[in-house]
Amino acid sequence: MKLLLLAPPGAGKGTQGERLAARYGVQHIAAGDLLRAEAQAGTGAGRDIAAYQARGDLVPDQIVLDALTPAVVEAAEGGGYILDGFPRTLPQASAAAELAARLGVALDVVVYLYAPEEVLTRRLLDRASQAGRADDVADVIRHRHRVFAETTGPLVDYYTERGILVAVDADQPPDSVTADIQARLELLPFLAN
Numbered sequence: 001m002k003l004l005l006l007a008p009p010g011a012g013k014g015t016q017g018e019r020l021a022a023r024y025g026v027q028h029i030a031a032g033d034l035l036r037a038e039a040q041a042g043t044g045a046g047r048d049i050a051a052y053q054a055r056g057d058l059v060p061d062q063i064v065l066d067a068l069t070p071a072v073v074e075a076a077e078g079g080g081y082i083l084d085g086f087p088r089t090l091p092q093a094s095a096a097a098e099l100a101a102r103l104g105v106a107l108d109v110v111v112y113l114y115a116p117e118e119v120l121t122r123r124l125l126d127r128a129s130q131a132g133r134a135d136d137v138a139d140v141i142r143h144r145h146r147v148f149a150e151t152t153g154p155l156v157d158y159y160t161e162r163g164i165l166v167a168v169d170a171d172q173p174p175d176s177v178t179a180d181i182q183a184r185l186e187l188l189p190f191l192a193n
């Protein structure tokens with residue numbers, strides 16, 4: 001199983017990613033978590049990453065590719081992955097597709113989680129009181145949604161054109177979202193075999 005979760009901030013890709021990884025016995029690779037870990041390591045690159053994350057801007061593609069590629073290759077060789085939050089730009093998607101083609105480990109499916117922005121914002125503000133993420137404050141949340149619409153949104157068309165996109169309504173309780181995703185995945189030929 002090689003699956004990408006494509007979703008705006010607050011749609012639940014972390015929660016769904018963990019569940020899908022456990023269900024299908026593959027690694028969950030959360031781009032934001034990996035980049036946050038690198039930021040906390042306090043290296044030169046880490047300080048740059050922390051600044052982008054704090055503003056709600058995307059980290060530059062080359063830094064992301066350097067940080068994520070080894071984990072993705074290792075997981076692919078080990079049987080698959082649930083990618084959560086990478087690729088997030090068209091150049092990242094092209095670079096990932098080229099690498100995957102070279103290694104013979106192309107994505108099987110992209111699950112796009114969608115929900116109205118006001119629902120997502122409310123969830124993130126609720127999460128702020130528990131997780132304490134520095135980027136879960138109202139103006140940064142607004143900016144992250146704008147970045148998603150402008151820069152990540154085009155990936156919905158990109159993967160639709162490639163025939164591998166499944167769209168799931170994320171404005172439901174987490175268990176219902178998980179059930180919907182699994183029901184849709186079970187219709188796919190590569191899982192039926």
Ligand code: AMP
Binds near residue numbers: 053058064088092135
């Ligand atoms: P997330 O944990 O997925 O909400 O990501 C948190 C932050 O990490 C984002 O706002 C970006 O600053 C950064 N980030 C995560 N994934 C990517 C990516 N694929 N490309 C660029 N920046 C990313």
